[in-house]
Amino acid sequence: MGMSRRRLAIVAALFFAGALVDLGPTLQAQGRGAQPPATARAAARFDPTGYWVAVVTEDWRWRMVTPAKGDYQSIPITAAAQKIADAWDPAKDEAAGEQCKAYGAPGLMRAPTRLNISWLDDNTLKVESDYGMQTRLLHFGGSKPSGGAPSAQGESMAQWQGVGRGGEGSGSLFIRTTNLRPGYLRKNGVPYGAQATMTEYWDLITEPTGEQRLLMLLIVEDPQYLQQPWTVPVHFKKEPNGSKWDPTPCSAKF
Amino acid sequence: MTVRTRLQIAGAVLFTVMMTASSALAQVDLQGQWGAINHQDNMARGAGPDLADYTGLPINDEARHASLSYTAAVLGMTERGCLFYTEDYLLFAPHNIMIERVNDPVTGDILAWRISAGGSDRAPITIWMDGRPHPSPNAPRAFSGFTTGQWQGDRLVARMTHMKRGIMRRNGVPLSDQATMTLHLVRHADILTIMGIIEDPIYLEEKLVLTGSYRLNPRGNAPATNPTCFPFTEIPVYDEAGKVPHLLPGTNPFAETFAKTYGLPLEAAHGGAQTIYPEFRKRLMTTYRPPAACTRYCCGAGGLNIQASGLKCQAR
Numbered sequence: 297m298g299m300s301r302r303r304l305a306i307v308a309a310l311f312f313a314g315a316l317v318d319l320g321p322t323l324q325a326q327g328r329g330a331q332p333p334a335t336a337r338a339a340a341r342f343d344p345t346g347y348w349v350a351v352v353t354e355d356w357r358w359r360m361v362t363p364a365k366g367d368y369q370s371i372p373i374t375a376a377a378q379k380i381a382d383a384w385d386p387a388k389d390e391a392a393g394e395q396c397k398a399y400g401a402p403g404l405m406r407a408p409t410r411l412n413i414s415w416l417d418d419n420t421l422k423v424e425s426d427y428g429m430q431t432r433l434l435h436f437g438g439s440k441p442s443g444g445a446p447s448a449q450g451e452s453m454a455q456w457q458g459v460g461r462g463g464e465g466s467g468s469l470f471i472r473t474t475n476l477r478p479g480y481l482r483k484n485g486v487p488y489g490a491q492a493t494m495t496e497y498w499d500l501i502t503e504p505t506g507e508q509r510l511l512m513l514l515i516v517e518d519p520q521y522l523q524q525p526w527t528v529p530v531h532f533k534k535e536p537n538g539s540k541w542d543p544t545p546c547s548a549k550f
Numbered sequence: 551m552t553v554r555t556r557l558q559i560a561g562a563v564l565f566t567v568m569m570t571a572s573s574a575l576a577q578v579d580l581q582g583q584w585g586a587i588n589h590q591d592n593m594a595r596g597a598g599p600d601l602a603d604y605t606g607l608p609i610n611d612e613a614r615h616a617s618l619s620y621t622a623a624v625l626g627m628t629e630r631g632c633l634f635y636t637e638d639y640l641l642f643a644p645h646n647i648m649i650e651r652v653n654d655p656v657t658g659d660i661l662a663w664r665i666s667a668g669g670s671d672r673a674p675i676t677i678w679m680d681g682r683p684h685p686s687p688n689a690p691r692a693f694s695g696f697t698t699g700q701w702q703g704d705r706l707v708a709r710m711t712h713m714k715r716g717i718m719r720r721n722g723v724p725l726s727d728q729a730t731m732t733l734h735l736v737r738h739a740d741i742l743t744i745m746g747i748i749e750d751p752i753y754l755e756e757k758l759v760l761t762g763s764y765r766l767n768p769r770g771n772a773p774a775t776n777p778t779c780f781p782f783t784e785i786p787v788y789d790e791a792g793k794v795p796h797l798l799p800g801t802n803p804f805a806e807t808f809a810k811t812y813g814l815p816l817e818a819a820h821g822g823a824q825t826i827y828p829e830f831r832k833r834l835m836t837t838y839r840p841p842a843a844c845t846r847y848c849c850g851a852g853g854l855n856i857q858a859s860g861l862k863c864q865a866r
Contacts, residue, residue, distance in 0.1 A: 356606035
């Protein structure tokens with residue numbers, strides 16, 4: 297006993313419809329049919345570009361100023377990290393030309409900074425800070441880390457994530473940063489090592505007033521200096537323009 | 551194919567698309583036990599903040615004066631013993647939480663999400679999802695407030711009104727009963743972040759934004775509910791009956807202790823909107839005098855076993 301043609305047609309239609317819906321976001325992100333994949337800029341789940349200011353309402357004493365030597369409060373460091381932090385000497389860092397050690401990506405994103413975010417090209421998002429005048433490049437399109445020399449900002453691979461058809465709250469920006477040069481999580485010498493990685497999730501929050509905030513979840517993993525992933529949210533507020541942009545060079549002391 | 555068959559197929563396709571689409575847009579499951587991570591403001595969330603530490607709070611002069619008049623002795627008054635447990639405590643408490651979905655017992659529809667108190671004296675937060683309106687602005691305030699929610703994509707956005715007068719930091723910084731709070735619940739993998747935006751026309755110069763993250767913990771045991779704060783005399787009252795313990799302006803003996811301990815200018819220690827933006831650092835460059843070394847509360851992060859980890863810390 298087989299299915300009638302009518303039933304077969306219904307089943308096939310149901311299967312096709314379900315598949316279409318399931319593939320919706322994927323098709324949207326990659327372009328339909330034989331078309332070339334959409335660029336990251338075209339597939340953006342939200343617009344992250346513009347000027348953003350860190351609103352330091354949390355960990356103020358550890359973020360806004362350089363805390364006292366030996367203050368590791370809130371960071372799940374290892375004994376090895378404590379040894380390094382206890383030997384912190386900002387004058388020595390400056391003399392060695394290492395005044396930017398607290399400005400690598402894991403430290404930078406919690407800094408009292410403004411960010412200027414723009415598209416460098418269709419698949420690369422540029423994140424500049426006025427604090428320490430750093431630049432991060434977020435690479436989309438499935439590119440792999442080059443494996444070149446480690447750097448303060450490392451190599452960041454980014455991907456839009458989300459379901460549905462776009463719109464408010466429909467997606468996030470996922471970023472994975474590797475190949476980091478050792479640096480400081482905190483200005484007072486709390487270290488991260490060469491094996492550290494950082495995972496970020498960025499979400500856009502639009503308030504009823506139209507104000508926009510970027511909520512970022514930062515997860516720093518370091519088998520050498522962290523007992524558990526250091527997991528901290530941080531938030532930025534959108535500014536109408538760059539009138540408060542104030543480039544300031546790195547400083548190891550303040 | 552007959553017209554009837556085509557109609558049946560079209561109907562079936564429409565039904566399937568609707569069902570599948572609604573599941574794709576069915577947002578995120580928030581249910582479960584969530585362990586507080588506490589990797590920021592660990593001391594303030596745990597042991598508690600220093601007296602007169604208002605750093606990071608965009609408070610106005612009125613709030614500053616009210617904060618400096620605060621003394622913990624006020625908690626000895628039966629009618630003020632629950633002052634700390636307004637719902638914004640969720641945003642600066644150290645507790646694990648449990649989130650439940652409340653279903654309509656007949657239709658199965660989601661009536662509400664409920665965030666437990668996590669063992670604190672705070673009342674659970676019920677986020678109504680059934681479209682019910684907020685009460686009249688003149689309706690009584692409650693410790694539980696009144697909260698409605700809606701999904702914005704994968705994010706649950708909840709707006710709370712009708713909060714009682716409470717605090718926004720555990721050293722007496724006040725929150726008025728005119729305050730409202732918007733919560734954004736964002737889940738990424740096994741991590742839930744709750745961002746709260748507090749508005750208070752009485753005590754804030756601008757919105758106060760606080761965040762906290764939680765890790766899904768299948769072995770968690772935060773209770774779904776627990777006895778919320780009820781008024782009784784918790785600590786001895788040494789003041790005369792009927793007297794409200796307070797400090798008169800200019801008499802708070804701890805007004806400058808925190809600032810001096812950490813080498814901060816008083817204007818930084820006592821908060822305000824200007825202090826939470828990067829440009830304030832320029833004023834600190836010449837006024838901040840950090841202590842030579844940390845001497846108290848130097849270690850600790852979200853349940854870390856300091857002794858087992860081999861750390862040698864100045865805990866206090």
